[in-house]
Amino acid sequence: MFKTIEETMNWIHQLLPHGIKPGTMRMERVLERLNHPERSLRTIHVGGTNGKGSTVSFLRNIYQKAGFDVGTFTSPYITSFNERISVNGEGISDEDLIKAANIIYPYVKELEGTDLGTPTEFEVVTLIGIVYFAKINFCDLVIFEVGLGGRLDSTNVIAPLVSIITNVGMDHMQYLGNSIQEIAREKAGIIKSGTAVITASDHPDALKVIQETSEEKHAKLYVFGQSFHITDHGGDDEECFDFSSVFSHYSNLTTKMKGFHQLINAATALMAVDYLKTYFALHVEEEHVIQGIKETHWPGRFEILTADPLVILDGAHNPEGMHALAETVERYYKDRTIKVLFASLTDKKNEAMLEEVEKIADELTFTSFDFPRAAKADELYGYSNHPHKIQADDWQHALAGMKRDADENDVILVTGSLYFITEVRQSFNLNKHQ
Structure with missing residues (x-):
């Protein structure tokens, strides 16, 4: 026992x-x-x-x-x-x-x-x-x-x-x-x-x-x-x-x-x-x-982590969820510059999800994270036709750079997988305690 x-x-x-x-x-x-x-x-x-x-x-x-x-x-x-x-x-x-x-x-x-x-x-x-x-x-x-x-x-x-x-x-x-x-x-x-x-x-x-x-x-x-x-x-x-x-x-x-x-x-x-x-x-x-x-609040659902710069987490992880996320971004931040950090799993409909993301993203950064089914950054990068896209294997380094370079009009949106959102969210919590 x-x-x-x-x-x-x-x-x-x-x-x-x-x-x-x-x-x-x-x-x-x-x-x-x-x-x-x-x-x-x-x-x-x-x-x-x-x-x-x-x-x-x-x-x-x-x-x-x-x-x-x-x-x-x-x-x-x-x-x-x-x-x-x-x-x-x-x-x-x-x-x-x-x-x-x-x-x-x-x-x-x-x-x-x-x-x-x-x-x-x-x-x-x-x-x-x-x-x-x-x-x-x-x-x-x-x-x-x-x-x-x-x-x-x-x-x-x-x-x-x-x-x-x-x-x-x-x-x-x-x-x-x-x-x-x-x-x-x-x-x-x-x-x-x-x-x-x-x-x-x-x-x-x-x-x-x-x-x-x-x-x-x-x-x-x-x-x-x-x-x-x-x-x-x-x-x-x-x-x-x-x-x-x-x-x-x-x-x-x-x-x-x-x-x-x-x-x-x-x-x-x-x-x-x-x-x-x-x-x-x-x-x-x-x-x-x-x-x-x-x-009512629910962690990881259009959750604002920091206000300056504005960092939003959302656990959209399928095409329907990503469509709802895109509509919400349009609803609240239509006139802002949207910079997306995206990580997903290999068994998701990533191309369909990216069709929704690309409607709202001014810049799109593809990354990966430590999870058995996590897709590689270059794999996700290959699915996208966005004119302003980059890939970064280290999401922490990528997010730190996005935050450092953000101006008051930027919205940093972190999305693509609930498991990814969990890891990012936990890193913010750890940082708060340090």
Whole structure:
């Protein structure tokens, strides 16, 4: 059994070589041996290509303002591993992480000699989260973010009060399929019989799949633009908007989460709040909605690291995310000089992402970082037709130079990969402590 956090984390991370094993059979076997702790939880399930983390954060803040103890299970992490399993925004303690790991360890070991095989790292982390929320730090509500896809994801063992599919885009095609329809079927796999579904997906092919799946499962479907709407009032330092649904109307809501896409994420969360208030008596007052939306922030999403020079981090890592980022830059910094530092992974749709980046970039610097699947700077450079592009293998040196040479009209935008954003963000935090 584990006595230290180092032993615990070494065990979790050594499971990585087992890779991705689609399916929930291993999860179900261990949960059965644990007498199904997941059945004691009231949950919300959040899937989709982009916007999952922001939607989870909006939900968490609203319910926390209403006095609920709210658990969240998210991935990947931006600041520390422990934040993936949080209650009221506070990551699981090392002591509780050790305790939860020790609870599941014997049952995980049991599987090693079976046809099902050893659970993956993500499955084990999901099991730790379920045990923590159900047995160690019981919550009024737990919000689970899908890790990959939906149908075969390890989180798809819960029976949620409501399911959310933020949108569907071309990402993780090697696992989910090469068309919007195929990917949508995987995302729609979280839809449960008789359980309502909320979606902001606007791609006709994806929406058709979600509608068909909802009908098959007799699940009530609420679609953005049909069952719930927003009116965008713009803003300077924050966004302002109205929200209306079949259940409610809110005027002049504000959020520091910048970009029209964040208004859609907020609306999706509000639709879920309306639904759960109406059908499950999860009572939330208007003031909780106003404050929850206003105070929501999510690291690495159009996050300003420094104001002079202006350095913005954004974890856009697929074409749809990059399109939303480009729109947000245009929305706020249309008359500024945009200098982009870009790093990505080899298995991403980099050419399609760069088409979006090049629409806003006055200068484009390609770099790389220390990660197994990180693309080389020269590889990314070769994808681009931008007239003002350079490559730099050392991102820290490149960013330091961009900051040194920046004038008051420059905006330095660091983007391309969530893993890259995490590394850059951590370096800034370290610098602040030095």
